[in-house]
Amino acid sequence: MTRFVRRAQETGKELAWEASRAALDSCELKLDDVDAVCLTSAPDAFDGVHMKGEYLSDGAGAFGKPFIRTYVGGGSGVFTAIHGWYTVASGMFDVALLVAEEKMSSTQPHPQGAFLTIFDNILERPLGPNLLWIFALEMNRYMTVHGLDKRDIASVAVKNKRNAADHPAALLGQPDITVDDVLNSETLAWPVQRLDVSPISDGAVAVVIASEDAARRITDKPVWIDGVGWNLDTTYWTNRDLYFPEYVQNAARMAYDMAGIREPRKEIHVAEPYDPFDYKELHHLEGLMLFDKGKAPEAARDGVLNRDGDLPSCPSGGLLGVGNPIAAAGLMKIAEVFWQLRGEAGARQVPGTPERAVAQAWGDLMQVGTVVVMGADRSSAARAGGAEASEASGHGNEMSEAGPAGRGGESLAVIETPPYATAGHSLSDADFRSAVGAVDFRLDPEYSWDAGVAISRFLDGLKAARMLGRECRMCGRVLVPPRMFCERDFRPTDAWVEVPDTGVVETFSIAHVSWDMRDLETPDIPAVIRIDRTSEGGLLHKLAGVDPERVSIGMRVRAVWKRDADRAGSILDISHFEPSEGA
């Protein structure tokens, strides 16, 4: 992998090449030995290159080879290991090169501009959202449902930044950081503070994956992919209860079943859950069923997640410490698990002889979970002595049980990555501004989005100061925002239903920065409002007319409509929501 840097001198292609070349060198393969290339990179808008996969293909070693780019948002890096797994497991290819690249520094003024279209263009973007809103809203809901202490959550940021101090590729390793540093950092969108968040970064990671036969030829110390899982939740993020990531749980179940894991907390020895924000690591540890719901934060507080704890979590330093070049960050986790299971993680090595580990990432429109379970080589596990050995042999049996069912022939695979960081040259602000040959370009695309059948009618309703939902009589749900088909029953919804313009605050944030990270004079209070008489129906909107200190989850609110003459058929026809005592 390359070093993760805030701004790389290298182009995306050059970063991809540096990582790919290092991966091949580490297992003494040549480009000719690679049968197929699996690449991932997050939205084209970051690098500002359309068809970014094809653009990066030469640096990824894809010249004249079968090649495809996959992309599932933040979940991409871990997904590319899944992509590699089925590429090899299909039997078509013996050796595949997995490459993940991200160059976020090209986007000006801030990558937030590229994130904006994550929000619904018609119902959410007019509210002026910042990507942080999503995290702040989820974090608040998670904290409130379980009554969590922010100190415990902040301890994750501390752990990861300290762990990263031992990672040669890390951007933000900080051996001396404390919980108070995190709690005293600038509040961006309450409860999210500056040091709760991973940094924007440039970087690339590459991994070699091979069939069992090829793996045995390439290395005497393979690491196996024992299970893979991935899963999507609804795209209507305001319709979910954000306190728990079901899609991660679904993906984990799939991966654990394949790996023959029945008691994840006992059988997983190292975890690399996705940690773009500190609370996210905890959220995901619960989704991975490594802790009961709401119980991961106290484990963080008690040191259970430390490198020498009972379940080391993010020994790499994670996104919070190593950095977050989005797609590359996920594959960095796969690489860390590889090093940990080979006992090659150096100063980051967890004690004992870890045999099973899990890496996980999350992304898309906040709704994908990608999970990979990896295991140390059975033959090396069998060599371990003492108490470890008995555990290892039990473990080995289980694997051989699960093996044939899970792999169907040759689908078990090995991966190799270099145990070192390479290149990734940091470019200073001044050098970035003065770089010879640099070009500035504003794409300036303009769109006209069709609201479609359901949302057009919904907007007409708003113009008349009425809130409309759609009913599915099969599942009995009343849906806001309305849609003409039920995504669960996959049939047309049945009827329009007028619902009240009142509801309950499901979660909220107090946002101090605009979409492009400039300070706001008056903070925004974005909230997800659960609309009365709907099932799971929720809308993103803002609260006003209330002291931010007085807002709470569960508070009853009502829509404040603009005057008749000012309503235009827009989500902004609702000026805001305000508290409605007992309405």
Added chain:
Amino acid sequence: MLERISNPSEVRRWPGGMPVAHRYTPGIGGEAFFTALRDRGALLGSRCASCAYTYVPARLFCERCFAELNADTEVGPAGELVSFTIAFVDVDERRLQEPVTYGLVRLDAADAVLLHRVVEVGDEPLEIGARVEVVLEDERSGSILDIRGFRVVPDADEE
């Protein structure tokens, strides 16, 4: 059945954009190329000896064998016109006042071709295979536009 909207004008539309701009830096290979172009008016390529292939502009690695490359090979300043097109409209399909000719040029000592304008096009029709040479700007800033374009090499000695 889905409820249908029979009058398409009832479907609302929402205008918007994506507020992103980019600053592209040319990377390690590109910096070498643009620095030499600006300072010396030289065109630098990278030779991969084992693949017997010379890339232009210079680049950091060989995509064929993954070897690390240097900006070690000066190419041009003349070469062969491999293909060309004459553009009569701009990107928005507005008629250009003067048509612009674009060509792909394989510079001497290079294998890869370079896209640029063909300038000083006279009445004689261009031909694929024509000898062309680079025309540099006097004031250069480190940009592909430091090259004004390529022009057909005058037939000095009338073969």
